[in-house]
Amino acid sequence: MNRNALSAAFPVTVPVLMGYLAIGMAFGFMLQAIGYNFIWAFFMSLTIYAGSGQYLGVQLLNTHATLGTVALMTLLINFRHLVYGLSMLEKFRGMGPRKFYMIFSLTDETYALLSSVQVPAGVEPRNFYFSIALLDHSYWILGSVIGAVAGALLPIDTTGIDFAMTALFVVIAVDQWKAYKKHLPALLGAVVTLISLTLVGADNMLLPALAVIVGALLLLRDRLDEPQETQKSEKEESVC
Structure with missing residues (x-):
């Protein structure tokens, strides 16, 4: 990991840090509420890493949905990522094996940052993009684990808590609106x-x-x- 790129990427990702801690905790609360502890929260966030998909996953786990239903619903809810990928072809070019992680980690919020951020002077662009993706992923994992642990220790009513994902996306959309003419x-x-x-x-x-x-x-x-x-x-x- 390039420390220079990581240091440059951190300030850019602070809004996502704040949002992912909140909505990651909301996911952890919801998962704990249906009987799955922080270990499940950690591995779901590590390997699935799809905010809306994981929120949906809580409902699918709670209703004991079939694998076919899970596959179809995941495809429908994350179909928009095909659009994201098309617009990132040039930015991911030349990233070597890291390209596979960049594709995997392309959430709504990470895409919003990568599509609008300016690379600081003296920082290699590909290292900078990779650092943004890695930091965002770590924030989501941290938030979901904290939420699951807190949910196990504290009685929390999770009604309406899934709106946190929508709220974060609206905030980032407004920021992009202001950034572009x-x-x-x-x-x-x-x-x-x-x-x-x-x-x-x-x-x-x-x-x-x-x-x-x-x-x-x-x-x-x-x-x-x-x-x-x-x-x-x-x-x-x-x-x-």
Whole structure:
């Protein structure tokens, strides 16, 4: 592990640290409430590492769902990661064996950071990206274990606690909105999602909405090339 990259990545990941401790603890509480201790929380967070998927996993474990149901529900709820992966192809290029971990660790929040963060001067980009992913993963594991231990020691009502995941994602989305001048991707996602919700309902909206969003973003890729725009603005500022 490159210490320089790790030191540079830590300040960037502090918002995720705060969020993952909270929602990781919420997951640990929920898992403990259905009879699974901190060891289960640790290994689920280590090997699954999918916030919404793990929240769903609590319900599936509690209802003794079949493997087929687990596989289908996991695919549906994490299908959006196919979109994430397509946009990270260039950033993950040349990372060697670390590429497999980067693919595995591409959560919503890590993706939000990797897609918007600027690499500090003097830091190797691939080491920087890897450090962000590793730190975020460690925060999630820590939060889930703390939650499971606390849930075993304290009587806690977990009703509504799963909303913590939604709250964190909204905070990161607002931060990205402020960081970028172009809001077309966010607006496109919101409009397409609302249309899909209206036409096919909440139970069937995910796949059609994602398909339309991916197609539209691919068609508009040249216009949404943010790195080139950033470089131009930096050059203009340096000239001034």
